[in-house]
Amino acid sequence: MDFRLSEEELEFKQMAREFAEKRLYPRALEFDEEEITPPELIKECAELGYFGFTVPEEYGGLGLSSTAFMGVLEELCSACAGFGIMLSVHTSLTCEIIRLYGSEDLKQRYLPAMAAGEKIGAYCVTEPNAGTDLASLSATAVDKGDHYVVNGTKTFVTNAGYADVLIVFAKTDPDGGHGGISCFVIDKNTEGVVLGQPEKKCGLRASDTREISFSDVRVPKENLCGEVDKGFYIAVNILNSGRIGVSFQAVGIAQAAFDEALKYSKERVQFGQPIANFQAIQFKLADMATQVEAARLMAYRAVRMKDAGQPYHREASMAKLFATRMAGFVCNEAVQIHGGYGYIKEYPVERYFRDARAVGLYEGTSEAQQMVISRDLLKE
Ligand SMILES: Cc1cc2nc3c(=O)[nH]c(=O)nc-3n(C[C@H](O)[C@H](O)[C@H](O)COP(=O)(O)OP(=O)(O)OC[C@H]3O[C@@H](n4cnc5c(N)ncnc54)[C@H](O)[C@@H]3O)c2cc1C
Numbered sequence: 132m133d134f135r136l137s138e139e140e141l142e143f144k145q146m147a148r149e150f151a152e153k154r155l156y157p158r159a160l161e162f163d164e165e166e167i168t169p170p171e172l173i174k175e176c177a178e179l180g181y182f183g184f185t186v187p188e189e190y191g192g193l194g195l196s197s198t199a200f201m202g203v204l205e206e207l208c209s210a211c212a213g214f215g216i217m218l219s220v221h222t223s224l225t226c227e228i229i230r231l232y233g234s235e236d237l238k239q240r241y242l243p244a245m246a247a248g249e250k251i252g253a254y255c256v257t258e259p260n261a262g263t264d265l266a267s268l269s270a271t272a273v274d275k276g277d278h279y280v281v282n283g284t285k286t287f288v289t290n291a292g293y294a295d296v297l298i299v300f301a302k303t304d305p306d307g308g309h310g311g312i313s314c315f316v317i318d319k320n321t322e323g324v325v326l327g328q329p330e331k332k333c334g335l336r337a338s339d340t341r342e343i344s345f346s347d348v349r350v351p352k353e354n355l356c357g358e359v360d361k362g363f364y365i366a367v368n369i370l371n372s373g374r375i376g377v378s379f380q381a382v383g384i385a386q387a388a389f390d391e392a393l394k395y396s397k398e399r400v401q402f403g404q405p406i407a408n409f410q411a412i413q414f415k416l417a418d419m420a421t422q423v424e425a426a427r428l429m430a431y432r433a434v435r436m437k438d439a440g441q442p443y444h445r446e447a448s449m450a451k452l453f454a455t456r457m458a459g460f461v462c463n464e465a466v467q468i469h470g471g472y473g474y475i476k477e478y479p480v481e482r483y484f485r486d487a488r489a490v491g492l493y494e495g496t497s498e499a500q501q502m503v504i505s506r507d508l509l510k511e
Contacts, residue, residue: 134431136202143195144202150179151210159211162337163482166329168217168293173248181218183246186226190242196438197223197372201379201430208383209390212486213337215380220289221245223376224369225252225298229316232357232365237316241296253294253319255285255343256366263499265366266309270301270345279303279355281315281323281348287493291326291341295319299345300362307360314362316354323348334485371444372437373494374451378430381451381458381490382423388458388465388483389419395469395478412468419461426454445507452500455491462487 136144154172162169176182184200186192200222208215226245229237244250261268270283281301288294297317304311317324327342357365393416396407406412429450436443462484466473473480491497 132432132435134428134435136198140196140199140202143199144206146179147181147203147206148209150175151206155207155210155214159214159337159479160476160482162211162213164336164476166331166336166339168214168337168339170293172214173217173251173293176218177248182221182248182251183226183242184222186230186242186246190230190238190246192226192242192246197375198431198434198438201375201434204376205379205383205386205427208380209387211337212380212384212483213335215383216335216338217251217290219373219376219380220254221252223373224254225296227372228254228298228314228356228365228369231369232314233316234353234356236353237356241316245296250295251290251293252296252298253288253290253343254369255288255297255299257287258284259286263496265300266312266363268300268302268312270299271305272301272303272313272315272350274303277352279315279350279352281317281345281350284342284344286342287330287340288343289338289340289493291343292329292339297324297343298356300366301345303359303362309363311360312362312366313359314356314365315350316356317345317348317350319343321348321350333488334482335489336485370494371447374447374500375430375433375437375443377490377494378426378433378447378450378454381454381487382427382430384483384487384490385419385423385426385454385458385461388462388480388487389416389423391478391480391483392416392419392465392468395472399470406468415464415468419464422457422461426450426457429453445504448495448500448503451495452497452504455487455497458487458490 180193183192188194229241258268272279272281299315299317302311303313323346325344330340396412397405399406433443433446433450465480466484469480472478
């Protein structure tokens with residue numbers, strides 16, 4: 132398989148790097164400390180077309196490949212991962228669900244505004260008592276003829292504070308287990324949708340994460356996405372694809388931590404010479420660079436398979452498992468190379484270290500990836 136990027140893919144990656152270096156990186160610590168996703172940068176990203184990257188042109192998007200988008204995501208996450216995951220959830224989860232499973236009416240009504248960045252998406256599946264075990268969710272959607280009435284609480288919703296379009300999973304058949312879940316597109320401003328306070332997170336603090344509760348929320352029948360009772364498969368399929376995005380988030384964070392460590396090792400003098408002269412530091416750098424590269428290749432393999440229309444769920448889970456562990460290892464080593472300074476906010480590796488901790492938790496924990504991979508291996 133050819134892992135080289137096409138000229139067009141490289142061009143988008145380069146443009147994203149310029150945007151990330153100029154607009155995100157210099158203020159990333161401020162966004163982290165103040166826990167904000169700056170609206171003016173959301174607008175700038177929208178002008179670059181990033182909110183509709185993979186949305187077909189007929190619905191106002193750029194209609195580009197997932198591979199091209201992953202290059203962009205890696206660059207944004209290198210500069211400010213909290214900002215990057217906002218775009219990742221909007222594009223890879225919410226726009227993709229409507230594109231792949233929505234009726235023509237849903238696509239016409241939602242995708243153009245979402246592709247333009249005028250409406251932002253959020254993905255609501257996790258509940259206080261249903262995390263890895265998605266099938267045990269307890270939100271309900273009761274059929275009332277021409278509409279459903281949705282009740283329940285969703286936790287850890289990324290983008291909740293500024294999202295307009297919520298993709299919500301709820302039970303339409305309470306006794307149906309995973310076969311009784313359906314997927315809905317719900318406007319956040321609908322009566323009965325109540326937003327919680329922002330969660331105080333360890334990392335990815337530029338992203339907004341909250342609880343959202345639904346109290347007798349009336350959802351028109353036309354806002355059912357995909358078939359009734361088939362929502363579990365939508366959630367699982369979209370998470371397979373989302374996992375590739377998380378792999379690239381991890382690669383972006385780790386690459387940035389490595390770059391900082393490399394630079395610092397040449398500047399920091401101890402025993403009369405730069406610490407980069409010590410073999411212990413050189414070997415750390417060699418291991419870190421090798422791990423980042425291996426994770427990137429695994430992630431590109433998965434996304435190329437996706438774009439080629441091949442089955443890719445095992446490769447996506449392997450890429451996520453490896454890349455997210457790799458990010459933890461690389462960021463930890465980057466702090467180590469910085470010595471005590473790596474533990475101080477003035478040095479970006481402190482933020483990367485915190486951000487990297489999250490990527491093995493969402494869109495399926497590392498253990499969830501191990502379940503997917505081992506189940507697949509044992510089936511053979
Ligand atoms: C920053 C962040 C952003 C998020 N964004 C979103 C979002 O936008 N939308 C959304 O819906 N959710 C979101 N989540 C939620 C995330 O997807 C869940 O936290 C995740 O699925 C794990 O669920 P849980 O936290 O309930 O952990 P649990 O499922 O309770 O798991 C606890 C531990 O037990 C392990 N475990 C569970 N079951 C098994 C098993 N069968 N075998 C072995 N080990 C097992 C897990 O791997 C984990 O280590 C986000 C979370 C974070 C931290």
